[in-house]
Amino acid sequence: MATVKKEDCSCPRRMKAKCAHKPWKVTYREPGGRAGAQRTLSFKLKEEADAFAVKVERDKDLGVYINPRKAKTPFSEVWDQWLNTGSLEPSTYANYRSVYANHFEGHFARRPIGAVSTEDIAKWEQWEKEQGYKPYGIQVRKNLLSSVFGYAVASEIIGRNPCKTANPRKNESRSAYEPVSDEDIPETHEVLGIIAEMPKFLRAAVWAMAGCGLRPGEALAISDQSIEWESSTLLVNHQVAAHGICQITGSRRGVKRGTKHRKQAESRRTPIPGQVVEVFSDHIDMFGIWGDQGWLFESPRQPGRHPSYDWLLRQFKDAAKAAGVPQYTPKSLRHYFVTTSLHAGIPLYEIAQWMGHRDTRTTEQVYGHLTTKAFKRGSDALGEQLAGDLTSFRGKIDAPRLVSLDDEEAA
Template identity: 35%
Template structure:
């Protein structure tokens, strides 16, 4: 049975012993044993007020009776160590694991150091968020992203009985407002600028421009395109892979190799799309003009065959490095892109991602439904597409009003089926 007492009255080792005052204001101690009777480990917890000590005593005894008691081992395990366990657990893609490791190294370890996970309080988390924004200079949305990862670490700690409560439950963050404040200005290239960059790229890499501007591919997706992904008859391009820099490095053997791969220098790899199942991709309409450019590219430059292996997926790749000995890597694309932009005399810092914005903006401005464009861009939620490109559709409400007025006044003919099947979420 747990006991509540004041050390100042009973224990000579207390700095306040002997205390003769009835209401002395000194701390109250709860001394109890973990389940197991006399063999159970004895623990103590100190409170400022007797009411708090009594409440804790009742809680411990109730949990022991119900068999739900969890030993508070959080004071024995540093937050950083539990974070590393969290990273190693689960089936995560290398890119996600790398992001978690980077956040641990740059944001968590420098601030919390060797602090036990069981001693972290909500006020500590709020101070950490403030530190990332004010001292480290991160955007609020970036700090919240790091916080949400750390909240997952605390949930992992609760599930594995390091702690009994997640302190993140008492820290409120306004993610939507932070994202709205951090939203960047979307910039678009003109068609003339796109054509100028394409003209100044080496021949084997000109097609990259049209796959991004004409099909909305990300640079990693365009770099990983294979001949097998094209269905010229149906006019579709199936996107299911990308080039990334989160591959597994071979285990370093020398001191130099260890220095190169420590926290950076991840291997380039071709893998399935991030956040998608192994057999999941997206089909994007392939304009006839782009299809013709693909066929001409393959006729002139051929393809680069890659077999299944570490960091690689099988296929006949449309692009490769200059020597045609490996896949196309980011460093080469960046160097060629900057050179072409400079040679074209373009002073704006146009990036390859601007071409994806051009694709989305062109389609939405001409009336392509947001839901279709979200599917072709690879956005899981059409709201992402709508929030990003809303500036392209300022006249959408007026177009709808004009359409409905034309329907109701019979100026426009409307033919709809009397019934149809629809996919609805499962209850």
């Protein structure tokens, strides 16, 4: 059992109330009986000491005891432990370090991990919103935080995860995915304007984003082997990353096997519009291919290496500005791809597969509201077609007439 004992300090009596000493000592053993280590904690007030003594014995009985000294570990130290546990791809490792520096370090780095409360997490979320970050990105980073705190709980550094709280209004919770608005979707002439302002040897990559729904890294990793020319289908199984797993190229920057939300051996297929097939063919005729895979895009400054992902984004930003539509990003081209496909009547589940979404729920949450517009267009188109075909029948179709049972027997 925990014992509470007062050990008086040598300060004059009139100074004891203000002195820094903590005379009340709680002595207890960690779980394990006599084999458990003996610990002592000091408190300023007897009430605090009594409360801790009761809590520590209760936690031991419930099997949830946590060493208070461990809870004083700085968040930055726990982050490093979490980050270096297991194995991460270099690109993922670099991405996590960037997220930490830009979003977590200023808020949590020096804080004892046990002192981070649910209120602190809520304040951090509010700060993210004030910086203009979108809900989906905030939720992704909160999931990352929750993983770190979950590791700390599993490692018996803290007793609870401040990112996970009871929600009495669970049914009212909203998805982190926001439905795309009309302002986020470029028109065809705006897409063509951006392509016209891009460097010539990158235009095919932008066509791939707008016409095949590829992400920027996936577009830069197109190869002659990934294009199925006879069936006009593109095999999407690589992506360019700044710190990729580059067994193929042998350099730190290059492609890695697999794409977002898919394992290394997995791939997906997406159709290539006829115009984009011609663009790919013209690109190869003009710029050639390189490497064993027959990659279409090569760095203009470092031959034998892939263009930088960040460099593509800078080129796109400059092109969009020159085209008079600086509000658009490469993601806008994926919005264009989805909405154009929906307007053509293609089922949402097929579009989700082409896009490489983890499941159809993501596609439904972002684009589901657009299907009503597609249905309206389909209704109008069918109405126009059938109106002409049924003209000759007007006035010749008899209205149904109710017949009584007596009439039927008489007949």
